[in-house]
Amino acid sequence: MSAYFKILKIYSVLTLLVFAVSPVFAQTTRIKGKVIDAKTGETLPFVNISIMGTKQGTQTDMNGSFYLETPQLKPTLRVAFVGYSPEVREIDGGKIVSITFKLKTQNTDLQEVTVKGKKDRYRNKDNPAVVLIRKVIDHKAQNRKESLDFYQYNKYEKLEFDLSNVSEKFRNKRSLRKFDFVFNHLDTSQITGKVNLPMYLKETISDVYFRKLPENKKEIIKGEKMTGLGNYVDNNGIKLYLEALYQDVNVYDNNILLLATQFLGPTAPVAPQFYRYVIIDTTEFKGTKCVNLGFSPRNSNDQLFQGTMLISLDSSYAIRKVQMGFSKDINVNFVTDLRVSQEYDFIENEGLMLTKDDLAIEFNLLKKENGMGLFGQRSVSYKDYVINKTIEKNIFEGLKTDIQKDAEKRDDAFWEQARHHSLSSKELGIYSMVDSVKKVPAFQRVMNTATFLLEGYKPMGGFEIGPVNTFYSFNPIEGFRARIGGRTTPTFSERMAFETYAAYGFRDERYKYFASATFSLTDHNTYTYPIKHFRISYQNEIKIPGQELQFVQEDNFLLSFKRGQNNKMTYNKVLNLDYLNESKTGLSVNINFKNIRQTPTGSLYFNTLQNDGTLKSIPEIISSELMIGLRYAPNEQFYQGKNYRIPIINKYPSFQIRYTLGVKGLLDGQYNFHRLVAYAQKRIYIPPIGYTDVALEGGKTFNPLPFALLTIHRANQTYAYQPEAYNLMNFLEFVSDQYGALFIDHHFNGFIFNKLPLIRKLKLREVITFKGLIGKLSDQNKATAENGLMVLPTDENGKPSTFSLEKKPYMEVSFGIENIFKVLRLDLVKRLSYLENPNVSASPTIRFRMRFDF
Numbered sequence: 055m056s057a058y059f060k061i062l063k064i065y066s067v068l069t070l071l072v073f074a075v076s077p078v079f080a081q082t083t084r085i086k087g088k089v090i091d092a093k094t095g096e097t098l099p100f101v102n103i104s105i106m107g108t109k110q111g112t113q114t115d116m117n118g119s120f121y122l123e124t125p126q127l128k129p130t131l132r133v134a135f136v137g138y139s140p141e142v143r144e145i146d147g148g149k150i151v152s153i154t155f156k157l158k159t160q161n162t163d164l165q166e167v168t169v170k171g172k173k174d175r176y177r178n179k180d181n182p183a184v185v186l187i188r189k190v191i192d193h194k195a196q197n198r199k200e201s202l203d204f205y206q207y208n209k210y211e212k213l214e215f216d217l218s219n220v221s222e223k224f225r226n227k228r229s230l231r232k233f234d235f236v237f238n239h240l241d242t243s244q245i246t247g248k249v250n251l252p253m254y255l256k257e258t259i260s261d262v263y264f265r266k267l268p269e270n271k272k273e274i275i276k277g278e279k280m281t282g283l284g285n286y287v288d289n290n291g292i293k294l295y296l297e298a299l300y301q302d303v304n305v306y307d308n309n310i311l312l313l314a315t316q317f318l319g320p321t322a323p324v325a326p327q328f329y330r331y332v333i334i335d336t337t338e339f340k341g342t343k344c345v346n347l348g349f350s351p352r353n354s355n356d357q358l359f360q361g362t363m364l365i366s367l368d369s370s371y372a373i374r375k376v377q378m379g380f381s382k383d384i385n386v387n388f389v390t391d392l393r394v395s396q397e398y399d400f401i402e403n404e405g406l407m408l409t410k411d412d413l414a415i416e417f418n419l420l421k422k423e424n425g426m427g428l429f430g431q432r433s434v435s436y437k438d439y440v441i442n443k444t445i446e447k448n449i450f451e452g453l454k455t456d457i458q459k460d461a462e463k464r465d466d467a468f469w470e471q472a473r474h475h476s477l478s479s480k481e482l483g484i485y486s487m488v489d490s491v492k493k494v495p496a497f498q499r500v501m502n503t504a505t506f507l508l509e510g511y512k513p514m515g516g517f518e519i520g521p522v523n524t525f526y527s528f529n530p531i532e533g534f535r536a537r538i539g540g541r542t543t544p545t546f547s548e549r550m551a552f553e554t555y556a557a558y559g560f561r562d563e564r565y566k567y568f569a570s571a572t573f574s575l576t577d578h579n580t581y582t583y584p585i586k587h588f589r590i591s592y593q594n595e596i597k598i599p600g601q602e603l604q605f606v607q608e609d610n611f612l613l614s615f616k617r618g619q620n621n622k623m624t625y626n627k628v629l630n631l632d633y634l635n636e637s638k639t640g641l642s643v644n645i646n647f648k649n650i651r652q653t654p655t656g657s658l659y660f661n662t663l664q665n666d667g668t669l670k671s672i673p674e675i676i677s678s679e680l681m682i683g684l685r686y687a688p689n690e691q692f693y694q695g696k697n698y699r700i701p702i703i704n705k706y707p708s709f710q711i712r713y714t715l716g717v718k719g720l721l722d723g724q725y726n727f728h729r730l731v732a733y734a735q736k737r738i739y740i741p742p743i744g745y746t747d748v749a750l751e752g753g754k755t756f757n758p759l760p761f762a763l764l765t766i767h768r769a770n771q772t773y774a775y776q777p778e779a780y781n782l783m784n785f786l787e788f789v790s791d792q793y794g795a796l797f798i799d800h801h802f803n804g805f806i807f808n809k810l811p812l813i814r815k816l817k818l819r820e821v822i823t824f825k826g827l828i829g830k831l832s833d834q835n836k837a838t839a840e841n842g843l844m845v846l847p848t849d850e851n852g853k854p855s856t857f858s859l860e861k862k863p864y865m866e867v868s869f870g871i872e873n874i875f876k877v878l879r880l881d882l883v884k885r886l887s888y889l890e891n892p893n894v895s896a897s898p899t900i901r902f903r904m905r906f907d908f
Contacts, residue, residue, distance in 0.1 A: 083151065100378075101133060103131055115246070137160065186347060206263045209435075212432070215296070277472055281485055299314065305376045310359075349361060394413050588631075620771055621657045621658075640689065669845065782866050782899060802821065
């Protein structure tokens with residue numbers, strides 16, 4: 055699951071809500087335009103368009119398009135862009151006007167800077183624009199608001215999502231007639247000029263506090279209000295996901311986080327190696343003389359910004375205004391336009407603070423400029439600044455973001471007073487409109503169908519049947535496997551949840567089943583973060599030893615297709631008692647008890663070695679295990695699905711540690727033992743050359759145990775690429791009682807392919823991977839006649855098929871190409887060690903993975 059899934063879900067939901075009529079416009083001149091190169095016909099992004107005689111103006115987007123509204127009946131537009139002759143044209147107004155400007159290149163000498171057509175060679179050496187940006191970089195520390203000892207302010211944030219470019223044909227669909235009441239909310243975007251329908255609105259009012267020493271920042275959310283779609287989606291997860299897409303942008307940051315990706319900022323110390331800079335002109339901004347500096351990527355496919363910034367012509371070299379976005383060729387999926395607009399003013403003559411902060415992004419699944427899509431705009435306003443006044447220490451105690459108890463229950467009177475500016479009538483109507491839509495039976499049917507298609511569950515009152523991808527599967531032991539099951543929903547009970555399934559294998563002629571009951575220990579349902587629950591379950595199931603899957607069921611139909619032999623399994627009967635307590639600090643505690651009865655099946659046998667050298671078969675092994683686990687994941691974000699969590703990866707690490715105690719005699723448990731496992735992972739951003747995912751894992755078992763209770767390393771015999779499994783390792787190939795593992799994935803985000811002619815047009819992305827594993831099987835866990843431990847499995851000819859890792863590490867590497875058709879990743883995987891083991895491929899092998907991302 056990924057960013058694409060969530061955008062697809064939002065897109066599908068909003069699309070299903072729309073029916074409207076054509077808008078009626080007042081007597082205002084509305085200008086839709088495009089600016090292109092007169093010679094090449096290429097569109098020109100970030101061209102300045104101004105209405106002469108006024109302060110009105112805008113810039114073209116990444117597709118060279120712009121939109122302006124003015125009360126003037128015959129406005130005169132001036133279109134200017136560096137390296138081109140400006141064009142002035144009077145518009146016959148009072149109506150909707152479509153116009154195309156064709157700019158001609160020129161040679162201009164400006165302040166000893168020669169600005170020529172973009173095909174001329176660009177150099178950093180002796181370039182005054184580069185000298186200027188280096189001055190900005192050198193003075194960043196003093197111009198950032200973090201240079202102040204203290205500051206505080208009141209912040210109002212509004213995030214709105216619209217279905218954009220709603221066409222006449224779409225509005226007239228017969229299937230949408232039952233939603234005709236939404237037509238009152240149809241509007242024309244002041245940014246894109248497209249007909250939009252507002253569908254989602256989130257408002258937040260908060261107080262923000264900062265101190266320099268020791269550095270700390272605290273936001274206290276006093277009010278939060280948003281539309282929601284009830285139990286059909288995780289509204290809190292949608293909120294977190296949108297917040298991850300629409301992060302605070304600080305132009306002084308070296309790396310700017312947007313769309314859950316970090317982009318190299320135009321003021322980073324290394325930025326002059328990747329950006330072009332040019333002085334456009336000088337101008338005055340709020341009484342301060344400034345240089346208008348343009349910047350753009352040296353390679354238009356790279357994940358960088360382009361735009362303009364106004365830089366004070368004084369000793370501060372402070373940025374007073376910035377407007378930036380993406381190149382139209384940028385290697386980013388689903389984004390047809392992105393615009394950042396910010397202004398900085400002096401507060402109390404002591405520090406520059408944001409006074410305007412807008413971020414707008416337009417999404418389209420096929421990245422078609424004129425197609426229907428989603429348009430999201432985040433607008434933030436600030437007031438009540440207090441600069442360099444001491445803030446009490448107790449303010450910074452607790453979480454960095456603290457939501458007041460009644461923040462989500464504020465009444466209309468609170469919002470009327472707290473908002474920095476009033477909502478429009480159309481914005482105010484979003485809340486009631488979405489509530490009305492949810493009550494329409496047709497909407498409920500559509501959402502039930504969408505939930506079934508996207509998440510695999512079919513709601514039936516307070517119960518839902520699924521997941522559908524487990525209804526049919528197959529394997530060598532069970533043959534054809536049929537399964538039916540489901541779970542209760544919060545409609546049945548907010549505090550209790552029940553889940554069950556039954557399955558039958560037609561080859562082994564055995565039934566399998568599962569049942570669980572979960573009791574929430576909070577005032578919200580069992581699936582809402584932070585979770586605090588108690589769960590009891592019992593399962594009678596078949597399992598591949600060592601197989602652990604994160605986001606899918608083991609009997610998923612797609613996982614039925616496997617390479618090589620897959621006939622060593624166990625029948626497991628598992629009693630599970632589980633207590634989970636998550637907190638908003640990111641710390642979670644898990645206490646778990648399991649009683650597991652394992653019976654071998656297929657070609658797997660539990661055999662012990664006798665004194666005369668013969669083998670004795672053991673019908674089953676029983677273990678009773680008490681596990682205590684701690685997990686710390688600060689600032690963790692995710693979308694909560696029906697039976698999974700989709701992580702929203704950020705720069706923060708996560709850590710886990712688990713201690714397991716085996717208790718002999720408890721519920722027939724046969725073994726006393728201790729086990730310790732630790733895990734850590736982190737994403738390291740290295741703009742503009744991508745990011746690296748690093749994971750470390752290690753564990754040790756301290757007592758003699760049969761191999762089935764030791765660590766059986768995660769193998770993958772499917773044809774799909776699995777990130778944290780060994781993709782060319784066979785099931786049950788390696789077992790250890792102490793081990794260490796390293797996983798490294800580096801995603802270049804197209805940094806290399808973007809430089810290659812023709813290939814760069816495909817927007818492909820490179821990824822390299824290394825996976826290493828060291829381990830050992832101690833003498834105490836090697837089977838002898840004296841210790842009575844089970845011998846390691848063999849094949850049908852009696853030759854060893856399971857091994858220890860004492861000779862050398864297991865290693866595999868891969869080179870992958872991502873973003874094929876925006877959805878597919880292909881990896882060429884090469885195994886580097888233990889090539890002498892049976893049923894091992896020494897040649898590189900192709901694996902695939904569906905990966906949807908920005």
